[in-house]
Ligand SMILES: O=C(O)CCC(=O)C(=O)O
């Protein structure tokens with residue numbers, strides 16, 4: 001689909017070419033290789049996730065238009081590549097993205113969400129951070145598997161299954177300097193989400209393992225990634241009658257899959273997130289996505305009740321259609337976001353982040369990962385509202 005640009009000063013063309021090169025060299029989704037050309041006319045890259053033939057190229061078609069071409073992949077993979085570019089669209093300021101936007105919306109309206117990545121046992125750092133040596137990644141993989149084993153004795157697994165959530169204190173000790181370094185990352189990468197400020201006011205970014213490493217948070221990243229492999233091996237998974245056929249790479253025996261990136265969120269003074277479910281019911285009675293368990297690791301040294309910012313979780317609130325009904329019916333527990341605390345809960349449960357009211361400008365920070373369970377979620381595609389107001393306001397310079 002064509003991406004139009006008008007007018008086309010040489011500097012804009014260069015900037016767009018550079019944006020494409022930077023995107024494909026920085027993102028695990030793409031891979032530059034010998035047969036991927038980069039010339040005055042444009043450049044291309046492979047998409048190893050979708051096999052050896054998937055290719056994306058970004059070329060100047062006419063003096064005032066660019067063409068993004070995707071080849072060698074299935075229709076579903078094409079949809080995922082469109083989503084990827086759409087997520088990165090702000091790097092291509094000045095282009096008309098309506099074709100890309102339409103393809104992304106079509107994808108979301110007709111296909112299920114991304115199933116996630118295989119949750120190896122033990123969690124293998126090598127795949128996530130190929131720039132490290134194999135002895136470094138072996139050590140990190142073993143350390144995170146051992147840590148998670150120690151954090152999830154049977155009593156914790158039982159509590160999680162009975163209550164739908166469990167709080168694990170002193171899971172890890174993170175230096176305040178590492179936590180503070182996230183702010184710099186958030187300034188660069190971060191965004192307010194597309195959700196309205198009446199629902200949430202935090203800022204989020206997604207960190208790859210090398211991003212996490214650059215903030216000194218690689219062990220925290222590994223710990224979060226190692227939970228799904230541990231649970232896959234240590235929980236007796238029951239396949240319910242309603243289950244869908246397994247969606248690769250999830251299987252009936254090893255149902256949890258991992259995303260590649262962890263979310264970091266910052267709540268400044270007054271910031272909050274209203275009652276929501278990370279995987280609520282949609283209009284058709286299915287689930288909105290594949291999320292099955294939410295884990296949140298808090299980075300806030302010396303946080304106390306008077307600072308606010310508790311995560312208020314509603315017991316047994318997974319099957320309510322509206323959050324108002326869940327909040328009215330279900331009693332809650334307030335979990336303070338104290339440093340080193342790991343909270344694990346059923347992603348269906350209603351919860352909210354109470355306002356940060358510490359009064360001293362202290363930022364509340366958390367790392368979040370959602371373990372996904374494709375075959376059991378019942379999700380069939382997210383509802384994508386093409387008319388989302390204000391979505392693209394900042395696209396044109
Ligand atoms: O930071 C927290 O405690 C929870 C954040 C949350 O609910 C979310 O990001 O979905």
Ligand SMILES: [Fe+2]
Pocket residue numbers: 276277278351
């Ligand atoms: Fe949430």
